[in-house]
Amino acid sequence: MYKKIGLGVLTVAGLAMLVSGCGNTTSNSSGGGGSSTPGNSASSASGGNSNTSKLLAEYQTQLDAYAQKPKFVANGPAFNAKKIMKGKTILSIPSASTIPFDQNIEVAMQAVAKEVGFNFIEYNNQGQQTQYVQGMNEAVARHVNLIDLLGGPNPSNLLPQMEQAKSAGIPVVTSVLTDPSQPTPPDVKFNIPFQYETVGELLAKWALVHTKGKAHILVITDNQITASQAEEQGIKNIMAQFPQATAVYQDVLNTEWASKIQSITQSELTQNPNINYVIPVFDSMSTYVVPAIDIEHKQNQVNIATFNGTPSILDMVSQGKVQMDLGQSEDWMGRTIIDDEMRLLGGLKVSSNVHIPIYIWTKSNVSQAGVPAQDNQGYGTNYVQDFNKLWGLSK
Numbered sequence: 503m504y505k506k507i508g509l510g511v512l513t514v515a516g517l518a519m520l521v522s523g524c525g526n527t528t529s530n531s532s533g534g535g536g537s538s539t540p541g542n543s544a545s546s547a548s549g550g551n552s553n554t555s556k557l558l559a560e561y562q563t564q565l566d567a568y569a570q571k572p573k574f575v576a577n578g579p580a581f582n583a584k585k586i587m588k589g590k591t592i593l594s595i596p597s598a599s600t601i602p603f604d605q606n607i608e609v610a611m612q613a614v615a616k617e618v619g620f621n622f623i624e625y626n627n628q629g630q631q632t633q634y635v636q637g638m639n640e641a642v643a644r645h646v647n648l649i650d651l652l653g654g655p656n657p658s659n660l661l662p663q664m665e666q667a668k669s670a671g672i673p674v675v676t677s678v679l680t681d682p683s684q685p686t687p688p689d690v691k692f693n694i695p696f697q698y699e700t701v702g703e704l705l706a707k708w709a710l711v712h713t714k715g716k717a718h719i720l721v722i723t724d725n726q727i728t729a730s731q732a733e734e735q736g737i738k739n740i741m742a743q744f745p746q747a748t749a750v751y752q753d754v755l756n757t758e759w760a761s762k763i764q765s766i767t768q769s770e771l772t773q774n775p776n777i778n779y780v781i782p783v784f785d786s787m788s789t790y791v792v793p794a795i796d797i798e799h800k801q802n803q804v805n806i807a808t809f810n811g812t813p814s815i816l817d818m819v820s821q822g823k824v825q826m827d828l829g830q831s832e833d834w835m836g837r838t839i840i841d842d843e844m845r846l847l848g849g850l851k852v853s854s855n856v857h858i859p860i861y862i863w864t865k866s867n868v869s870q871a872g873v874p875a876q877d878n879q880g881y882g883t884n885y886v887q888d889f890n891k892l893w894g895l896s897k
Contacts, residue, residue, distance in 0.1 A: 554715045561707040572859030574888040583893035586848035587620035590647040595637040597654020598629035610836025638663035649674045657687040664689040677839045681732035698729040702736020708807045709779040718776040719749045733783040767794035785815040816875035819868045827863045831881040
């Protein structure tokens, strides 16, 4: 059984703020005032050209692995999902109900609820803090068995409600809010992370490989979003090994993407004429980066590498406007989240080392995502049968 309850339709401002579908921190960010970071000459790359070539060869091998079709990896042993979930209810509060990222994950969890036979409620919201509070209150009032905070609602901003849920014996799970390297949010029963720092490392490796170690990168972040902080750290981890490479970081508040990213990109391309890559940490930012590159007539010099696999940006990959987009299937992600939550409710061992695969999209393979690109297409379908077998649903 599946229900959507809650409030209204996301406003344009709300969409801009939550388009990545990732969790917010309580800090504030603003456009402008970017910082420039050269590579670290004291790093392992200081051994000269031979060591640089060795590193780049290693990076290419790692990137090649992510260009292969994702393979299913179970979170744990098989279990009887129908038996565990009989009569149970999960209420999920997404970052915002009209964000495609959230929509697709919620639809996947809804599909599992229907197949397994339990009650699943999405608390419909516009991404406002007051609505997160209302959703938590609703969950406690309904005496649900588990509360899922998907992507955006930050438990640090919901401490009274977290305490109420704890007193009512309702476990709260945060899903794809943080990187494994980041602290677990307070008072949660379990945290299901996503490898955002790895994403940042892969983006930096891509730029370095394709410039033979001489990448000069403009990185556009939104560090009021927890995931952006982890991606930036991943980029810095790799750039520190290349003294001849540089990175300029510009942080743009999510509500200001549409008004500031293009002008900031143009300004940086003018002030730093050696820039040969732009890395927007979320691919929807590319919508505003591409016009800036065009206006500055840098199409043959500056490439874009980014993350999320949003269909509209995959279409830009097909058109040659974006060189590479790291994507993930939200359907696969949703099934992975609900797998952990069912294990938790069944008293089974739950691993935080979940496998949510990343796949490299380029012009050479993007047609597999559909023309135009479609959500979740091109990642394969065998994982659905694999999950069903894991849960004892296969006939």
